[in-house]
Amino acid sequence: MAGAVDLSALKERAEAQRAAAQRPTRPAEGGQPAAPHGGAAVVDITEETFETEVLERSTRQLVVVDLWAEWCQPCKQLSPVLERMAASSGGRWVLAKVDVDANPRIAQAFRAQSIPMVVAIAAGQPVSAFNGVRSEQEIAAWLDDILTQVGGALTGAPADAETEAVDPRMEAAEDKLNAGDFDGALADYRAIVAAEPHNVEAASAARNLEFVLRAQAHDPSxxxxxxxxxxxxxxxxxxxxxxxxxxxxxxxxxxxxxxxxxxxxxxxxxxxxxxxxxxxxxxxxxxxxxxxxxxxxxx
Structure with missing residues (x-):
């Protein structure tokens, strides 16, 4: 999933509003606010705090983003499990909670098609994601696999120092699209999604192209x-x-x-x-x- 989601717009928005932003924190036991960068296992995220609490933090620590909403019943099943696991993780990762109704641009950046959606961020980039409710055992296995893969990437380097590699498959599909080979481009995008179900860039490109081709096939009358x-x-x-x-x-x-x-x-x-x-x-x-x-x- 790395490189598939463009989070730069959220970073730019946060920078523009940094002077006025006040980082929200989740109250710890006893009613005291949790420290934003220290031992807090769970933090609430807004568009203004996304850069510091998610992108920058993810260069030092795995960040698991929980996209939820008050009206979402499955979210109410999943979020407490994630919060409990984060609290007992010993600082191996932090849970960043995003209310999608209050922060729609974050949901858009992740191309969230349904919630709950959980995205793991390391070194400033999404590395894996899942939708829907999962058991604690399934989530633990998912996290262990991610930490094994990205542990070495959490070096403390600024997120914007990361060089995003160009996916040659996406490049090839775009070349076909520009050449007018719409069917070939669509086949390429679908192949990428089949191989990587969480590649949101390819999924979005396929979805848009599918719509255009379908709409153009209709008689306007x-x-x-x-x-x-x-x-x-x-x-x-x-x-x-x-x-x-x-x-x-x-x-x-x-x-x-x-x-x-x-x-x-x-x-x-x-x-x-x-x-x-x-x-x-x-x-x-x-x-x-x-x-x-x-x-x-x-x-």
């Missing part, structure tokens, strides 16, 4: 001609609208399908909408608004 009860036609119309830079209209089209259908048709429409959300920054106002409309349509 379907926007006007799609029958209200034809789910496939309505989804195709939404693709055409989105490709034409009309995301709000495209999303509303699918949300209307969700409202009017049930069972497999509703699931298919909801799944497609969530896939389209992934093409955008989750903090985009039209994405936030569409998520609210979807929740209303479902419940």
């Amino acid at each position: 379907i926007v006007e001609n799609a029958a209200p009860g034809d789910v496939d036609a309505q989804l195709a119309a939404a693709d055409v609208l989105l490709l034409a830079q009309q995301p709000e209209t495209a999303f509303d089209r699918i949300i209307d399908v969700v409202r009017r259908t049930a069972g497999d048709d509703r699931t298919r429409a909801r799944t497609r909408l969530l896939e389209l959300f992934e093409l955008f920054d989750p903090a985009e106002p039209f994405v936030v608004a569409a998520r609210r409309k979807l929740a209303s349509a479902l419940y």
Whole structure:
């Protein structure tokens, strides 16, 4: 996973706001704030503290980022396990907790498609990740494997001193894309994802290219001609609208399908909408608004 996620934007944002930022800390037992760089096993992260508490710290100590939200029930199962393990790790690693609702740009930087999402950071770079709830035994094995692999990389060098190697596979896929070989580029991106399921850069490239190819294959007249009860036609119309830079209209089209259908048709429409959300920054106002409309349509 190393090199697959671009965290530079978060670093730049933190630098711009450093003077005004106040590092939040998780209260320790007795109500006293935990020290931000000393023995604290768990720290709360914001966009302003991401650079110091995650990137810089990860040059000296493995940082495990827990992406969570208050409404996420699986998060409430996983987070206490991670917190307990961090507290008993003897300083081998630190848990950095990120509320994705309060810090959407961090979630975007990690291309979080679902939560809980847990990402291990070493020497300023993501090295491994998983989604969903795992047992304490599974997490311990995951951590042991990571620490065995990256222990030597935690040298104390500044994170921005790391030279990011160019992935020749991504380069080859991009060359095909620039040459107009869209099918070949997509096949390359998919092959990378198959070999490395957590390679978010390749996954994002594949997802975007899949959408463009699918949308371009539709007859644009379907926007006007799609029958209200034809789910496939309505989804195709939404693709055409989105490709034409009309995301709000495209999303509303699918949300209307969700409202009017049930069972497999509703699931298919909801799944497609969530896939389209992934093409955008989750903090985009039209994405936030569409998520609210979807929740209303479902419940």
